[in-house]
Amino acid sequence: MFVNIGCRTNAAESDEVAGLLSEASNVVVVNSCTVTAAADQDTRKAVARARREHPSAALVLMGCYVDAHPGDSLGADLLVPNAWKGAPTGVAVEPPGVRRSRYVLKVQDGCDNRCTFCIVWQTRDRSISRVLPYLEERARTAARLGYREIVLTGIDLGSYRGGLAPLVRRLLIACAPARIRFSSIDPSHVTPELPTLFEDPRVCPHLHLPLQSGSDPVLARMRRRYDVAGFRRAVKLVRAARPDLALTGDIMVGFPGESRDDFERTLALIEESGFMDLHVFRYSPRPRTAAARYADGVGLEEARERSRRAIELGHRLGDEYRRRFQGQSLQVIWDRSIGDSIRGLSENYIRVTAPAAGRRSGTLEEVVWTTASSAG
Numbered sequence: 001m002f003v004n005i006g007c008r009t010n011a012a013e014s015d016e017v018a019g020l021l022s023e024a025s026n027v028v029v030v031n032s033c034t035v036t037a038a039a040d041q042d043t044r045k046a047v048a049r050a051r052r053e054h055p056s057a058a059l060v061l062m063g064c065y066v067d068a069h070p071g072d073s074l075g076a077d078l079l080v081p082n083a084w085k086g087a088p089t090g091v092a093v094e095p096p097g098v099r100r101s102r103y104v105l106k107v108q109d110g111c112d113n114r115c116t117f118c119i120v121w122q123t124r125d126r127s128i129s130r131v132l133p134y135l136e137e138r139a140r141t142a143a144r145l146g147y148r149e150i151v152l153t154g155i156d157l158g159s160y161r162g163g164l165a166p167l168v169r170r171l172l173i174a175c176a177p178a179r180i181r182f183s184s185i186d187p188s189h190v191t192p193e194l195p196t197l198f199e200d201p202r203v204c205p206h207l208h209l210p211l212q213s214g215s216d217p218v219l220a221r222m223r224r225r226y227d228v229a230g231f232r233r234a235v236k237l238v239r240a241a242r243p244d245l246a247l248t249g250d251i252m253v254g255f256p257g258e259s260r261d262d263f264e265r266t267l268a269l270i271e272e273s274g275f276m277d278l279h280v281f282r283y284s285p286r287p288r289t290a291a292a293r294y295a296d297g298v299g300l301e302e303a304r305e306r307s308r309r310a311i312e313l314g315h316r317l318g319d320e321y322r323r324r325f326q327g328q329s330l331q332v333i334w335d336r337s338i339g340d341s342i343r344g345l346s347e348n349y350i351r352v353t354a355p356a357a358g359r360r361s362g363t364l365e366e367v368v369w370t371t372a373s374s375a376g
């Protein structure tokens with residue numbers, strides 16, 4: 001049994017290890033996360049639940065929590081740090097029994113940056129890219145098994161050695177007829193070449209940019225690789241290639257030293273850029289990070305209020321974006337059924353709900369989207 005916590009890269013690794021362990025019995029693996037204090041908490045809860053529900057199983061704790069909290073085993077029988085997860089570079093194994101509607105392909109691991117709030121680069125080591133023949137083989141296998149969408153993921157996806165654009169061009173050949181979606185890409189990695197990929201109808205017009213803040217002093221204190229002008233340039237490039245592209249992003253509120261004015265600038269930039277979905281994180285200090293030593297923290301109530309306003313703005317912009325596609329055809333991949341309904345995701349990140357009868361998870365269907373059929 002596998003419990004996955006955290007990012008898409010973790011999900012891809014869980015699938016890979018689950019495939020290798022498919023013969024093993026009575027093993028529970030928790031693939032952990034430590035990106036925020038809440039992720040630590042989720043990890044602890046998952047381990048406790050696994051122990052309670054499977055008292056006789058061997059309990060394996062894997063991933064970022066192990067690297068971030070040396071000596072804190074949470075009572076697991078085996079600890080597997082990130083470095084032991086392995087990065088196979090040769091033969092592709094079959095995707096595992098854990099069947100998802102979309103195939104998550106990890107193309108890269110690790111990060112060479114040193115963002116001051118982030119613990120991930122400490123738990124995952126330097127950036128390393130998987131070799132092209134391996135990735136092509138994986139993509140081919142996924143398409144052969146019937147997957148109709150491949151999500152490219154990595155801790156710092158845009159740092160893929162040799163460039164993302166050449167990689168995607170090769171993978172599009174290997175994975176036909178499946179489509180490709182990017183997970184998060186750092187704004188500094190939006191090169192002039194990258195948006196040309198969106199000319200291919202099999203590349204989902206969806207980009208997730210982890211903006212974090214719309215204020216230069218805050219971005220500098222976070223030690224991000226772009227400033228507001230650089231971010232604007234990236235958005236302009238992708239909008240020139242695909243004006244209707246779905247832009248989603250991450251925002252961090254309450255970073256030490258973030259003034260009200262900084263926060264208002266962030267809201268203004270979100271609005272100007274036309275994000276249609278936001279993941280809003282309230283800053284929490286992580287052990288051994290530079291920002292944890294910054295003294296000028298934002299009060300909890302104020303941070304909560306900022307988070308509420310950013311979430312609200314994200315919802316409003318999302319509604320506006322979705323309204324633009326009413327009555328239009330969307331290419332939806334069905335995900336999971338809930339009762340008599342099934343949910344799916346369009347190429348441009350619109351969540352769609354339809355009657356489940358006659359529809360199967362993982363299949364692609366062209367639907368005419370109406371608000372009445374949308375889960376929003």
Ligand code: SF4
Nearest residue numbers: 111113115118120121
């Ligand atoms: S880019 Fe920054 S936030 Fe992202 S993993 Fe690297 S150090 Fe962490």
